[in-house]
Amino acid sequence: xxxxxxxLLCTALASPALAADPAAVVATYADIAAAGYGDSxxxxxxxxxxxxxxxATPSESTLTAARAAWLASRIPYQQTEVFRFGNPIVDDxxxxxxxxxxxxxxxxxxxxxxxxxxxxxxxxxxxIATPKFTLSGTEIDASQITPAFISGTLHEADGIEAxxxxxxxxxxxxxxxxxxNGTEPGAGNRPFTDFLQGDGCTGGxxxxxAAYLKAATDLLVADLEYxxxxxxxxxxxxxxxxxxxxxxxxxMLTGMGSLSYGEQAGERMKLGLMxxxxxxxxxxxxxxxxxxxxxxxxxxxxxxxxxxxxVDGSTVSGPSLSDLVAAADPAVDTRLRAELDATVTALxxxxxxxxxxxxxxxxxxxGSAEGEALIMAAVNALVTQTASIDRAVTALGxxxxxxxxxxxxxxxxxxxx
Amino acid sequence: MLRPLILALSLALSLAAPPSARADVAAVxxxxxxxxxxxxxxxxxxxxxxAQADCAPxxxxxxxxxxxDAWMAVQHLHLGPVEEQGxxxxxxxxxxxxxxxxxxxxxxxxxxxxxxxxxxxxxxxVAARGLMALERLLFPATDALQGDTCTLIRLTTADLARxxxxxxxxxxxxxxxxxxxxxxxxxxxxxxQAEARQALLTQLTTGLxxxxxQRLGRPLGSFDKPRxxxxxxxxxxxxxxxxxxxxxxxxDLMVNLAPDSPKSRAAFDSALARATALNxxxxxxxxxxxxxxxxxxxxxxxxxxxxxxxxxxxxxxxxGIGFNALDGD
Numbered sequence: 001x002x003x004x005x006x007x008l009l010c011t012a013l014a015s016p017a018l019a020a021d022p023a024a025v026v027a028t029y030a031d032i033a034a035a036g037y038g039d040s041x042x043x044x045x046x047x048x049x050x051x052x053x054x055x056a057t058p059s060e061s062t063l064t065a066a067r068a069a070w071l072a073s074r075i076p077y078q079q080t081e082v083f084r085f086g087n088p089i090v091d092d093x094x095x096x097x098x099x100x101x102x103x104x105x106x107x108x109x110x111x112x113x114x115x116x117x118x119x120x121x122x123x124x125x126x127x128i129a130t131p132k133f134t135l136s137g138t139e140i141d142a143s144q145i146t147p148a149f150i151s152g153t154l155h156e157a158d159g160i161e162a163x164x165x166x167x168x169x170x171x172x173x174x175x176x177x178x179x180x181n182g183t184e185p186g187a188g189n190r191p192f193t194d195f196l197q198g199d200g201c202t203g204g205x206x207x208x209x210a211a212y213l214k215a216a217t218d219l220l221v222a223d224l225e226y227x228x229x230x231x232x233x234x235x236x237x238x239x240x241x242x243x244x245x246x247x248x249x250x251x252m253l254t255g256m257g258s259l260s261y262g263e264q265a266g267e268r269m270k271l272g273l274m275x276x277x278x279x280x281x282x283x284x285x286x287x288x289x290x291x292x293x294x295x296x297x298x299x300x301x302x303x304x305x306x307x308x309x310x311v312d313g314s315t316v317s318g319p320s321l322s323d324l325v326a327a328a329d330p331a332v333d334t335r336l337r338a339e340l341d342a343t344v345t346a347l348x349x350x351x352x353x354x355x356x357x358x359x360x361x362x363x364x365x366x367g368s369a370e371g372e373a374l375i376m377a378a379v380n381a382l383v384t385q386t387a388s389i390d391r392a393v394t395a396l397g398x399x400x401x402x403x404x405x406x407x408x409x410x411x412x413x414x415x416x417x
Numbered sequence: 418m419l420r421p422l423i424l425a426l427s428l429a430l431s432l433a434a435p436p437s438a439r440a441d442v443a444a445v446x447x448x449x450x451x452x453x454x455x456x457x458x459x460x461x462x463x464x465x466x467x468a469q470a471d472c473a474p475x476x477x478x479x480x481x482x483x484x485x486d487a488w489m490a491v492q493h494l495h496l497g498p499v500e501e502q503g504x505x506x507x508x509x510x511x512x513x514x515x516x517x518x519x520x521x522x523x524x525x526x527x528x529x530x531x532x533x534x535x536x537x538x539x540x541x542x543v544a545a546r547g548l549m550a551l552e553r554l555l556f557p558a559t560d561a562l563q564g565d566t567c568t569l570i571r572l573t574t575a576d577l578a579r580x581x582x583x584x585x586x587x588x589x590x591x592x593x594x595x596x597x598x599x600x601x602x603x604x605x606x607x608x609x610q611a612e613a614r615q616a617l618l619t620q621l622t623t624g625l626x627x628x629x630x631q632r633l634g635r636p637l638g639s640f641d642k643p644r645x646x647x648x649x650x651x652x653x654x655x656x657x658x659x660x661x662x663x664x665x666x667x668x669d670l671m672v673n674l675a676p677d678s679p680k681s682r683a684a685f686d687s688a689l690a691r692a693t694a695l696n697x698x699x700x701x702x703x704x705x706x707x708x709x710x711x712x713x714x715x716x717x718x719x720x721x722x723x724x725x726x727x728x729x730x731x732x733x734x735x736x737g738i739g740f741n742a743l744d745g746d
Binding site: 085101103117119136158159161162257258260261262263266270271273274275276277279366367383386387389390391393394399 | 500503506507514515516517537540541542543544606608611612615638639642644646647731736737739740741742743744
């Protein structure tokens with residue numbers, strides 16, 4: 001603390017006009033969160049309309065339109081993932097909307113060769129085909145599939161996280177179905193007839209499948225309404241980071257570092273590669289993983305640079321963490337900006353390769369040297385930038401005691417006063 | 418004029434912390450990491466020699482246990498060669514919440530035997546390799562793997578011997594110096610000695626988190642739904658031994674990193690005494706109230722050790738903790 005106080009003091013004396021104001025920096029952060037969750041909400045509402053059209057008139061074109069709406073909704077949402085770690089209000093809520101990986105056999109039919117989970121007795125439940133079942137000795141009435149049933153009863157049933165009943169990935173599974181192509185190209189291939197009512201229904205229980213899809217989509221919209229409001233003026237998420245700007249700065253860096261290292265580099269990218277398992281893809285049903293990874297990385301850079309490009313093309317920006325770090329230690333800022341750019345470039349290379357026909361599944365295949373090189377380049381870039389995020393924490397005189405959730409974050413003290 | 422003066426002062430303050438800072442990092446390298454990895458490579462090599470001679474599970478169990486013991490002495494070090502090319506995951510893939518290890522091994526046993534060569538095996542999923550894969554082959558449960566398990570055992574021990582030898586060599590030839598030359602020109606990984614100290618402190622606190630949250634937290638589950646079946650290495654009844662060995666290893670890391678830490682030592686000793694007194698090798702006691710309470714007390718004692726470390730070490734070392742691999746889910 002003494003060191004940081006001295007550094008900050010000297011910075012203030014030397015160039016008071018140039019020193020960015022922590023309060024303004026956390027305000028930019030809250031503005032970006034509000035815009036990101038706002039965009040996530042409007043794109044989810046577009047998905048909701050497309051799902052209603054699919055259910056009303058199942059066809060190749062309404063299914064394609066619903067899938068396109070889902071893909072569009074992921075672009076803003078993935079850029080908000082950087083808000084998750086460091087903000088308890090987001091972290092406590094995130095499991096409802098983006099829980100992953102899932103035992104999709106909980107929800108609907110699966111290929112007999114898939115969906116095995118020795119730790120989860122509900123991994124093959126198929127609630128769409130099962131209006132009544134027993135959960136921990138209790139008879140469950142699933143005759144009506146409603147948002148309340150999905151969120152209150154089915155989600156994380158039996159206390160098992162893989163029982164993901166709600167959120168983007170549950171909807172993704174209902175729109176695409178299982179990707180049975182292994183480490184070959186191709187996404188899930190659910191036919192639109194899975195939603196046809198009456199004659200022609202495939203997969204069985206098309207009425208209940210349609211009801212599930214509608215309920216899950218309505219639930220997603222409601223959950224995003226909550227989070228968009230939390231970051232709007234007067235909202236709880238905004239209030240928490242602006243009330244104590246030092247704690248807000250630490251929340252920003254915690255989100256950047258935890259997403260970069262433990263979550264994206266480790267859990268989502270390296271682990272999937274080392275398991276050679278396409279089911280470890282983050283957006284595995286839709287084969288959208290390259291985009292999901294890319295927009296995660298972009299979101300991390302957005303927070304540092306204090307700038308977010310909205311889905312309508314407009315920009316939300318303001319005083320940034322980069323400004324503050326540059327004032328405290330220009331070398332750290334220069335290095336971190338370069339490393340964040342390098343990560344986005346490495347993730348762009350994966351995206352470009354996938355869009356060019358080299359699917360993320362294929363990159364995960366055992367012995368795919370080219371795929372391993374692409375993925376490991378991004379993993380290494382994320383790990384490298386994490387070390388500089390640690391440096392930024394130090395440069396700003398902040399102290400991190402724990403990144404497990406955010407409940408035990410240290411109060412960094414009145415460094416900037 | 419004022420600015421450089423204060424900067425100089427602040428630098429002096431940051432360096433004032435421990436004059437022996439570099440010795441601390443060097444002590445961890447010399448007394449903890451290098452001998453730990455050398456012992457692991459020797460144990461894995463002996464296990465492989467034994468397996469090539471005789472793949473009978475009962476005959477191999479002692480050498481497998483010795484290798485697992487050696488791994489537990491370094492398992493908490495998530496930096497350097499073990500993090501490259503998935504080596505650490507391929508040595509010890511746990512937890513495995515979706516049962517991928519058994520599925521991957523079953524697929525290998527059911528596949529074309531010609532694909533079971535050392536070259537192709539090294540490209541297989543990490544879930545099919547390493548100590549936990551061997552446990553499924555050497556300590557078969559009710560749902561035992563069928564097929565040419567002898568060949569699979571030999572491939573797995575050979576892979577383990579290869580990767581542990583690589584790690585030992587890469588530490589000796591490069592990563593040890595990366596830590597001990599922290600802050601010197603040409604060291605891209607650690608830009609200051611403080612960064613090396615921070616990296617090691619982070620291994621220590623993360624290791625304790627993993628002990629409490631995963632090694633004990635997973636079998637504890639909830640009071641209404643304890644999960645003894647999720648205890649690490651319960652088939653071989655090493656669950657508690659792994660907790661004890663990990664505590665001993667983390668204590669050794671601490672003693673080398675910050676020798677003058679009486680409160681942390683006392684906290685470690687208290688946790689170790691509780692683990693020793695537990696006498697519940699597979700942590701099956703999570704499912705009965707009395708046994709569960711004692712395991713919960715051990716868990717609290719490990720968390721208290723982490724708190725003691727966080728109070729005592731950062732001021733001595735002049736650093737806080739950094740990001741770790743458990744951040745995220």
